[in-house]
Amino acid sequence: MEYHVKDLSLADKGKLRIEWAEKDMPVLRQIREKFEKEKPLKGITIGACLHVTTETANLMITLKAGGADVYLTASNPLSTQDDVAAALVKYFDIPTFAIHGEDTDTYYQHIKEVLDRKPNITMDDGGDLISTLHKERQELIPNIYGGTEETTTGVIRFKAMEKDGVLKFPVIAVNDAYTKHLFDNRYGTGQSTIDGILRATNRLLAGSVFVVAGYGWCGRGLAMRAEGMGAEVIVTEVDPLKALEARMDGYRVMPMIEAAKIADFIVTVTGNINVVDKHHFEVMKDGCIVANSGHFDVEINLKALREMAVSQRDVRENVREYRLPDGRNIYILAEGRLVNLAAAEGHPAAVMDMSFANQALSAEYLVKNYKKLQPKVYKVPDELDFEVAKLKLNAMGIEIDELTPEQVEYLSSWEHGT
Incomplete structure (x- = not known):
């Protein structure tokens, strides 16, 4: 073989x-x-x-x-x-x-x-x-x-x-x-992404500002788990319906350029390219931790960050520090790859x-x-x-009801009304 x-x-x-x-x-x-x-x-x-x-x-x-x-x-x-x-x-x-x-x-x-x-x-x-x-x-x-x-x-x-x-x-x-997607993406990604971030950084989430880029099922799960750990969650979106849903779920919603200024953690789960880009790095506060839980390592523009940085070094396993000319440090987890699998077990x-x-x-x-x-x-x-x-x-040992013949007939008929 x-x-x-x-x-x-x-x-x-x-x-x-x-x-x-x-x-x-x-x-x-x-x-x-x-x-x-x-x-x-x-x-x-x-x-x-x-x-x-x-x-x-x-x-x-x-x-x-x-x-x-x-x-x-x-x-x-x-x-x-x-x-x-x-x-x-x-x-x-x-x-x-x-x-x-x-x-x-x-x-x-x-x-x-x-x-x-x-x-x-x-x-x-x-x-x-x-x-x-x-x-x-x-x-x-x-x-x-x-x-x-x-x-x-x-x-x-x-x-x-x-x-x-x-x-x-x-x-x-x-x-x-x-x-x-209702379970793997929401509950799986939510828990495993937090797991990867904690293993890599050992940072406290409670009291932090935690930005979730993308409010699909993965983003919903991640926001829910970060909130459960005591973080203040901000969602960034391009879809007005998902942005509205995030707000109705109780999260602050704003453009990434605004969220990046106050974020302690930024995590991308969009499936798109350069969601965190050069102009976002320019406004991040010192010590911001950036990670990705989307499939490909394209959501964070690492090329731009490398060009901006005056130095870089690995400070922990799966944590790379990029020092900018003004002295600020930006931390990238797991080389911008799926943090839940690269820094944890998925x-x-x-x-x-x-x-x-x-x-x-x-x-x-x-x-x-x-x-x-x-x-x-x-x-x-x-x-x-x-x-x-x-x-x-x-x-799981769970039983549920079944429709009666009368209920099946009612649901398939147009003749029943008020």
């Missing part, structure tokens, strides 16, 4: 951590038990470009249980957990190509290693696997049934490809499933359980339905989303 991981001697530690995460992933466990019996992915090759974490490991194990040949590479150079990568290779016979801190050339070489296995289904977290395939390996496209995408960033990319007429096969937007297993359940069921759906699908971005079918929610409730 070909693979490229940092050190196989880390595998024992990784195996224990994978087992620990699995205890909090009952939905995926139920799907794995079903897959082991039915083998819906038998004969299918799956190429995955995902964060190599304990939760992802359990997804890979589930896909393999369903009969698939699985190949995994990292979707971010700083998110790989080297012990997990080693355990996947040594104990689960899943070829993995990922090393924490790998350079850009190695990162893309690993993606090409996975593409060399001629996958039938791709799984992306940010879109690099599919975009590389479309740019450099179009001869593989006839072999592809379809793909899945885990992030807002990736879905935006693929919808742009669809609009331009260059998307060559169907992609299921797992990110847009209710059981993904989302808790309990929320990734639902996200990866959607991934597994979407792979099965593609195998059964790819001949009927067009090269478009599709939402996760409602029946799969509801199934994941039902399995989660079942695992």
Whole structure:
């Protein structure tokens, strides 16, 4: 088996951590038990470009249980957990190509290693696997049934490809499933981003001014958790509806240029470029801590900050200090990459359980339905989303009501009125 991981001697530690995460992933466990019996992915090759974490490991194990040949590479150079990568290779016979801190050339070489296995289904977290395939390996496209995408960033990319007429096969937007974005993005990103910031800085949030750039589901979750830690939360937005929602939720709303003047912490979760830019650095107060929890390291204009700085140094693990000509210091966490994964362990297993359940069921759906699908971005079918929610409730021991026949008839009729 070909693979490229940092050190196989880390595998024992990784195996224990994978087992620990699995205890909090009952939905995926139920799907794995079903897959082991039915083998819906038998004969299918799956190429995955995902964060190599304990939760992802359990997804890979589930896909393999369903009969698939699985190949995994990292979707971010700083998110790989080297012990997990080693355990996947040594104990689960899943070829993995990922090393924490790998350079850009190695990162893309690993993606090409996975593409060399001629996958039938791709799984992306940010879109690099599919975009590389479309740019450099179009001869593989006839072999592809379809793909899945885990992030807002990736879905935006693929919808742009669809609009331009260059998307060559169907992609299921797992990110847009209710059981993904309502829970993973909100509760997962909210908690894990705070976790990454605290691990990196050990700073007190209570009493601080905490700026959240972007009020999508990730921003909502982050604002909620920062407020819960005692911070004064400010939201910056470009969408008037989301800005209004943030204000109605009790947060101050203002342009970034104003927020940057008073911020102790600034965290971007927008999926867009240069959200924190040169003119913002120019007005930040001394000691401002800036981090990103969006997928790519483009939301903070680090190039501009480097050009402005007279010196820079690492003052803690995952904390880089940039000294400006007037003596102010700006601190960037985790090189502007996803702070929740680069400085912490990412989302808790309990929320990734639902996200990866959607991934597994979407792979099965593609195998059964790819001949009927067009090269478009599709939402996760409602029946799969509801199934994941039902399995989660079942695992939590929660029962809910069902509509009576009378209620079903009432909701489907136009004749009933006041």
